[in-house]
Amino acid sequence: MPTTTQETNNSWQKDFITLIKQLSHTDRQSLPAVGSSPKELIYKENKLQLFHYKPLGVKQKKTPILLTYALVNRPYITDLEPKRSLVQGLLEHGYPVYLIDWGYPDSSDKLTRLNDYINGYLHRCVQHVKRHAKRKKIDLLGICQGGVFSLCYTALHPDEIRKLITLVTPVDFHAQNGPFSTWAADLDHHNLLTTCGNIPGQLINQLFKTLKPFQLNREKYRQFDHLVNKKENLDTFLRMEQWLNDAPDLTGYAANEFWVNFYQQNYLHKGKLEIDGQPVKLSAITCPVHNVYATKDHIVPPKSTRALSQHIKPSLYSECALNGGHIGAFISLKTQQALIKSLHHFIG
Amino acid sequence: MTTEKNEYATQFQDFINSNVPDEYKEVIQHFQNQGLFYQQLLKKINNDEPGLSDFWNLPQTLGFNTLSDGQLDWLQLYFPQDTDQEKLNSSSLQAFLKTLTDLPGQLQENIRDIQSALQKMNHLYATLSKSALEQFEALKNKCTDPSDEQLCQFWLTAGETAFSEISQTPDYIEAHQKFMKSAHQLKAAQFNFFDTFAHLLGLPSQQTMNDLQKGLHTLRIEFAEYKEQTEATIDELQQTICRLK
Numbered sequence: 001m002p003t004t005t006q007e008t009n010n011s012w013q014k015d016f017i018t019l020i021k022q023l024s025h026t027d028r029q030s031l032p033a034v035g036s037s038p039k040e041l042i043y044k045e046n047k048l049q050l051f052h053y054k055p056l057g058v059k060q061k062k063t064p065i066l067l068t069y070a071l072v073n074r075p076y077i078t079d080l081e082p083k084r085s086l087v088q089g090l091l092e093h094g095y096p097v098y099l100i101d102w103g104y105p106d107s108s109d110k111l112t113r114l115n116d117y118i119n120g121y122l123h124r125c126v127q128h129v130k131r132h133a134k135r136k137k138i139d140l141l142g143i144c145q146g147g148v149f150s151l152c153y154t155a156l157h158p159d160e161i162r163k164l165i166t167l168v169t170p171v172d173f174h175a176q177n178g179p180f181s182t183w184a185a186d187l188d189h190h191n192l193l194t195t196c197g198n199i200p201g202q203l204i205n206q207l208f209k210t211l212k213p214f215q216l217n218r219e220k221y222r223q224f225d226h227l228v229n230k231k232e233n234l235d236t237f238l239r240m241e242q243w244l245n246d247a248p249d250l251t252g253y254a255a256n257e258f259w260v261n262f263y264q265q266n267y268l269h270k271g272k273l274e275i276d277g278q279p280v281k282l283s284a285i286t287c288p289v290h291n292v293y294a295t296k297d298h299i300v301p302p303k304s305t306r307a308l309s310q311h312i313k314p315s316l317y318s319e320c321a322l323n324g325g326h327i328g329a330f331i332s333l334k335t336q337q338a339l340i341k342s343l344h345h346f347i348g
Numbered sequence: 349m350t351t352e353k354n355e356y357a358t359q360f361q362d363f364i365n366s367n368v369p370d371e372y373k374e375v376i377q378h379f380q381n382q383g384l385f386y387q388q389l390l391k392k393i394n395n396d397e398p399g400l401s402d403f404w405n406l407p408q409t410l411g412f413n414t415l416s417d418g419q420l421d422w423l424q425l426y427f428p429q430d431t432d433q434e435k436l437n438s439s440s441l442q443a444f445l446k447t448l449t450d451l452p453g454q455l456q457e458n459i460r461d462i463q464s465a466l467q468k469m470n471h472l473y474a475t476l477s478k479s480a481l482e483q484f485e486a487l488k489n490k491c492t493d494p495s496d497e498q499l500c501q502f503w504l505t506a507g508e509t510a511f512s513e514i515s516q517t518p519d520y521i522e523a524h525q526k527f528m529k530s531a532h533q534l535k536a537a538q539f540n541f542f543d544t545f546a547h548l549l550g551l552p553s554q555q556t557m558n559d560l561q562k563g564l565h566t567l568r569i570e571f572a573e574y575k576e577q578t579e580a581t582i583d584e585l586q587q588t589i590c591r592l593k
Contacts, residue, residue, distance in 0.1 A: 005390045008496040013384050014355045018361045019379065030369055045572050109560075120569060124576050131583050179539045182516065183524050206410060216506035217409050221382035222500060225425045240373060 011225075013276050018228040022024045025060050031242055032235040035076030039099070043128040047103025052123045052132060061163055064096040064133040065347070066126065066323075069252070070145035072204050074246050075101050077327065078143070078241050080227045084331040089340035095347065099128045104248040110198050112251040114258065115276040118152050125154070126160050138297060139347055144168050144300065148262065152275060155284045161229070164285065165340075167224075167292045167328050172269040172280075172307035180207070184263040199255045201247030205259075211298055269307055282311035287337040290346040291319040292339065294329035318346060389503060390496050393488075404480035404507045407471045455537050461530035468523040472514060480510035 024027070043050035067087070069075035078099065080086040080328045090097045099287070105112065129138050140161050142150025147169025154161045174181050209216045267273035273280040289312050293305040302321070309317055320342040324335040360380060364373055389403050484506035491498060514520050543553045552560075 005387075005394050005496055008390065009387055012387070016383060017356055017359050020359050020376060022365060023376065024366065024368060028368070028372070030370055045566055053360070057554050108561060108564060111562055116569060120572065124572060125578060127580060131579070151550060184523050185521070185525075209410060212508060213406060213511055214404070214504050217411065218382055219386060219500075219504050221378045222386055224379060236376065238371070242371060243372075245374075 003010055007283070012040045015225050015228050018222060022228060022231070023125050032081070032239050034239050034242060035079045036082070037079045037085060037091070040113050041339060042098075042132055043114065043125065045124065046122065047105060047109065048121050048125075049101045050099065051099045052129075053087055053091055053097040053099070054094065056092070058094045060096060061094045061347075062323040062346075063139050064098055065090060065139045065165075066129050067097065068112075068122065068140065068142045068146035069100070069102075069248055070143065070291075071080075071102055072145065072247060074248070075099055077331065080243065080331055081236060084125055084236065084336065085335065086330045086336070086339070090343070093340070093344050096133055096298065098125075098132075100125050100305060102248070105198060105251045107198060110252040113253045114149075114261075117254060118149050118275055119156065122149055122153050123157065123160075125268070126157075129131040131181055132235075139163045139165070140164040141343075142169060142190060144170075144256070144326070147336070148268065149156055151282060151285070151306065152273070152280050154287065154289075155280050155282055156275065156278060158284060161287050162285055162337060163205050164289045165292065165343060165346065166289065166295055166305070166308065168297055168300050168305065168329055169291070169303045169310070170262070172304045173266045174269075175304035175307060176301045181263045181266070184259055199284075204250060205244070205247045216250065217253075238306070252328045266319075269311075282308070282315075285312055286316070288316045288318070288346070290343070291317070291339050292322060292329070292342060293301070294322050294324045294335075297326045297329070298325055332344050383495050386500060390499060400484075401477040401481040403503065404477040404510065406476055406511070409507075453542065455534075457583055458530060458537050460535040462527065462534060464521060465527035465530050468519075469527060472520050472523055476514045479514065480506040483509055 036055040040048055040054070041049040043051045067075070070080065079085045082088060087097055087099070101123070102117075126140075132137065137160060140150045140154060142148070142161075142165070144167070147166035148171075150164060151166060151169065151171070154164050155167055164338060227237050261267045261273055265272070268280065268282070271279075271281055271283075289308070291305060291308050293302045294298070295302060297305075306319065309319065320339075322329045322331050322335045322338055329335055330339055360376070363376060385403075389400075391397075392400050392403070427497075428455075484502050487506060488494060488499070494502070508573040539554050544554050545551075
């Protein structure tokens with residue numbers, strides 16, 4: 001039987017008052033903690049921090065895994081809360097886990113280029129992890145743009161990486177005529193490069209919200225009975241809101257290089273990308289690569305990420321589909337077990 | 349019902365005035381804004397009132413002021429202050445734009461380009477709203493006596509479908525590109541404008557500041573590379589000593 005508008009309004013008001021009461025509760029004087037798995041800082045450079053997570057009481061694997069997240073948003077999404085933590089999942093299997101936090105760039109960083117991120121920051125983090133773990137090679141796990149950096153790095157430094165995992169990582173940026181690549185198509189990059197300061201994180205957030213404007217700006221706040229009925233759900237929601245609104249600015253030059261070389265020209269997929277004058281050929285990757293993508297990803301469509309298979313030798317390439325969206329792929333309770341199982345199977 | 353309404357309003361106001369974290373207040377305000385939006389939407393649908401297409405207004409959906417009463421919201425995202433995280437407020441940007449409009453030639457042309465791009469986008473947003481309304485009516489007509497939940501789902505489907513269609517049209521892509529180009533051109537003009545004033549006041553030019561930043565950037569990298577080399581050498585030596593022992 002259809003619900004009347006009056007009933008809908010009454011039900012909404014009841015839930016709204018309950019939500020206010022819950023958020024006013026003395027237990028909630030501070031935001032729910034994020035990224036709380038115990039870790040130590042092992043390296044710091046400018047705004048970048050490299051962390052090593054404290055191992056759990058299980059038999060330890062030898063090869064460390066370095067997690068590399070995108071410059072957009074913060075890497076604590078990999079350790080959002082104990083039940084939704086890629087980091088915890090890896091620690092439980094005895095992997096030594098390291099994480100790069102790129103930090104919050106300011107105007108003094110606006111000249112930072114992709115070369116500085118890939119051959120500079122990332123390379124030095126890899127060296128620190130190798131020394132810290134006393135290994136000659138490490139495993140690299142890159143997520144989204146962090147996956148793109150990981151691909152470039154592994155292609156440029158194949159001797160440093162034992163195994164590479166890319167998670168929801170775009171390769172063919174023109175795979176499905178996404179809005180970003182179509183909007184980028186005709187922009188004059190010389191003009192961009194001469195005028196760029198940093199790109200505000202708030203602007204990038206808006207661009208992502210524009211991909212599904214009515215869903216992401218209105219619908220997600222329409223119903224909240226699932227939040228008021230379970231404290232755990234409300235905690236997760238608040239953590240996600242915190243993460244979504246925590247968007248660092250992007251350094252001007254690197255952002256423009258990324259916009260032009262990847263979204264506009266699709267150079268990585270075309271095999272024409274150069275970083276600091278060095279050609280970046282994905283075919284130069286000689287280690288096993290495991291490519292994990294999300295079937296409902298509206299930011300990085302499966303077709304874009306699966307294009308990686310065209311560049312890596314079939315004997316070295318494997319992939320795994322997760323039934324979720326771009327972020328849900330590694331934080332959803334449903335997909336997380338499948339993800340960890342797939343990683344465990346690949347890494348060994 | 350009146351008592352309930354009062355209770356809702358009182359609790360909301362008490363919450364906003366309390367010392368709970370600001371993030372909670374933002375969340376509650378989001379829910380309240382969207383709650384009011386959906387209440388008005390359902391009222392409008394059920395009473396068959398005119399003006400339903402306004403409920404697919406894209407700039408408002410994205411949290412901006414409507415283009416007619418405030419174009420500045422869009423511009424603020426493109427012109428943040430570089431020196432810190434503080435964003436320009438409307439009055440300072442307006443003052444800046446007023447100064448710019450007082451200048452002849454290129455700058456005025458840049459602003460005109462932006463306004464023209466925004467007008468074009470405004471027109472496209474109106475087309476989007478119209479298309480969404482048509483799709484909504486089609487969905488609604490297929491269903492006899494739809495519930496509020498179904499109506500909200502139809503509203504969402506109609507909006508997202510209309511957006512995905514229009515956002516791929518050449519007109520929409522061209523309007524966006526034109527807006528971004530003109531925003532960047534204005535930014536370039538902004539640099540020149542600051543440089544002119546900096547020169548008059550005997551302050552370093554943007555180019556000088558850029559050169560200094562470049563120097564700092566290079567030094568940072570060189571230092572990090574030397575440090576890395578040193579640590580690698582120390583590590584190698586320690587290993588050699590261990591082997592020799």
